[in-house]
Amino acid sequence: MSAREQRQVASDAGLSKQRVVVEAVRLADREGVDGLSMRRLAGALGAGAMSLYHYVASKEELLDAMIDIVFEEIELPPEETDWQSAMRRRAVSARQVLARHPWAIGLMESRTSPGPANLRHREAVTACLRRAGFPVLMATHANWLLDSYVYGFALQEASLPFDTADELADMAEDVFLPQLPPDEFPYLNESAAALVAAGYDPAEEFIFGLDLTAVL
Amino acid sequence: MSAREQRQVASDAGLSKQRVVVEAVRLADREGVDGLSMRRLAGALGAGAMSLYHYVASKEELLDAMIDIVFEEIELPPEETDWQSAMRRRAVSARQVLARHPWAIGLMESRTSPGPANLRHREAVTACLRRAGFPVLMATHANWLLDSYVYGFALQEASLPFDTADELADMAEDVFLPQLPPDEFPYLNESAAALVAAGYDPAEEFIFGLDLTAVL
DNA sequence: ATAGTATACGTACGGTGTACGAGCCAGCGA
DNA sequence: TCGCTGGCTCGTACACCGTACGTATACTAT
Numbered sequence: 238m239s240a241r242e243q244r245q246v247a248s249d250a251g252l253s254k255q256r257v258v259v260e261a262v263r264l265a266d267r268e269g270v271d272g273l274s275m276r277r278l279a280g281a282l283g284a285g286a287m288s289l290y291h292y293v294a295s296k297e298e299l300l301d302a303m304i305d306i307v308f309e310e311i312e313l314p315p316e317e318t319d320w321q322s323a324m325r326r327r328a329v330s331a332r333q334v335l336a337r338h339p340w341a342i343g344l345m346e347s348r349t350s351p352g353p354a355n356l357r358h359r360e361a362v363t364a365c366l367r368r369a370g371f372p373v374l375m376a377t378h379a380n381w382l383l384d385s386y387v388y389g390f391a392l393q394e395a396s397l398p399f400d401t402a403d404e405l406a407d408m409a410e411d412v413f414l415p416q417l418p419p420d421e422f423p424y425l426n427e428s429a430a431a432l433v434a435a436g437y438d439p440a441e442e443f444i445f446g447l448d449l450t451a452v453l
Numbered sequence: 454m455s456a457r458e459q460r461q462v463a464s465d466a467g468l469s470k471q472r473v474v475v476e477a478v479r480l481a482d483r484e485g486v487d488g489l490s491m492r493r494l495a496g497a498l499g500a501g502a503m504s505l506y507h508y509v510a511s512k513e514e515l516l517d518a519m520i521d522i523v524f525e526e527i528e529l530p531p532e533e534t535d536w537q538s539a540m541r542r543r544a545v546s547a548r549q550v551l552a553r554h555p556w557a558i559g560l561m562e563s564r565t566s567p568g569p570a571n572l573r574h575r576e577a578v579t580a581c582l583r584r585a586g587f588p589v590l591m592a593t594h595a596n597w598l599l600d601s602y603v604y605g606f607a608l609q610e611a612s613l614p615f616d617t618a619d620e621l622a623d624m625a626e627d628v629f630l631p632q633l634p635p636d637e638f639p640y641l642n643e644s645a646a647a648l649v650a651a652g653y654d655p656a657e658e659f660i661f662g663l664d665l666t667a668v669l
Numbered sequence: 670a671t672a673g674t675a676t677a678c679g680t681a682c683g684g685t686g687t688a689c690g691a692g693c694c695a696g697c698g699a
Numbered sequence: 700t701c702g703c704t705g706g707c708t709c710g711t712a713c714a715c716c717g718t719a720c721g722t723a724t725a726c727t728a729t
Contacts (some may be wrong), residue, residue, distance in 0.1 A: 270563075295687080296685095343561075344557060346556070360638045364639075364640045367643075376644065377647070382666075386602055387605065390601040398566065422578075423580075431589040446598040450666060453638060512716095512717065594678075
């Protein structure tokens with residue numbers, strides 16, 4: 238049995254850039270971006286650390302490719318509907334995807350050159366707006382505004398220390414409120430109580446803000 | 454001359470948590486968050502690496518403290534004006550501060566427990582909205598929406614590979630356009646050209662989107 | 670003088686990204 | 700069939716990272 242066949246037993250297939258990057262995304266989803274090291278990634282692929290460098294020039298490039306995979310998962314604005322619904326759909330999809338890969342939003346700050354999926358995405362969004370009659374500069378304004386909202390929302394969502402309404406209730410009682418003396422933070426106390434009482438659903442919250450964004 | 458006095462010659466003052474964190478912010482501003490290591494930070498302070506741990510329990514805590522310093526720099530909503538102007542002022546200030554410390558936005562994703570300045574800030578904003586007559590839940594909605602826009606805008610701004618309109622023009626010609634075949638990306642080409650022609654000012658762009666945010 | 674505490678740091682350990690070069694092997698021209 | 704080449708894999712090594720641990724010094728209170 239050759240060494241290559243042994244590897245295939247261990248990892249189900251030969252390496253490839255695709256496989257490396259996909260596994261990296263999976264690892265980051267599971268353990269966070271700090272838990273993603275070349276050695277651990279190689280281990281997950283049943284390979285030696287240095288083998289990865291045949292498919293990826295550096296860890297930087299790997300991170301870039303991971304981000305581009307995330308963009309690939311976001312739905313493009315559908316062409317068959319009016320532009321408002323199209324923008325909505327892709328915004329909702331973007332939030333879902335970014336919530337699935339919370340590490341991605343934190344990576345974007347440091348990665349300045351967009352990958353191909355990112356470019357395709359931007360092109361599709363701009364096309365949708367332009368075809369709906371937006372003047373060129375107005376289309377870029379709308380793009381900035383919508384992306385700002387989506388990214389910012391995802392960022393806040395990622396930094397929430399709870400995932401469900403129940404967890405929120407628990408943490409509010411055990412962690413937040415003890416930190417918030419009512420005389421110093423009366424309004425935050427009030428808000429926390431109201432939030433716990435009303436329940437909190439990020440998807441709803443997202444739609445609410447989206448509706449208040451005047452472009453749509 | 455005592456060891457302490459020698460250190461003071463090298464670094465102008467004894468250590469303190471304040472001094473450590475402030476210098477860390479300065480270092481991150483200058484070299485990016487990846488260039489911030491405990492050893493380099495200690496070097497900048499004229500101290501040994503392990504001395505820092507007397508003022509900071511871990512690098513994580515240092516990063517938390519750095520973010521809180523950033524929040525400290527953001528103007529609180531002024532109390533003497535109407536709530537719209539107050540929200541605007543603090544949003545504009547937040548963008549400026551986050552543009553000054555681009556690393557901060559990328560750190561927020563991973564840091565889940567807000568520091569004291571952050572809390573004070575949120576309290577002040579919520580107070581402003583509540584006193585203006587917002588119902589409790591509406592105030593948190595408005596908070597989410599505005600923060601989303603501000604953070605998302607800052608994130609996009611941080612990931613721009615240029616700082617001035619001139620740099621934009623240069624990079625568009627030398628870097629972007631060659632990457633964007635006009636037949637594949639017609640609308641992005643159009644946008645790039647229009648942007649270069651019109652010039653680009655993030656502060657203006659920010660205000661434009663802020664105006665379209667229906668809460669205000 | 671003595672004890673205790675606050676401050677500073679040297680050393681060392683296990684981790685990181687990755688440069689370098691050696692090995693393996695399929696495929697191919699002779 | 701031989702030998703070579705080029706793609707692929709990986710072991711080793713280096714510089715750097717965060718930080719556990721122990722120690723040295725200076726200052727304060729007794």
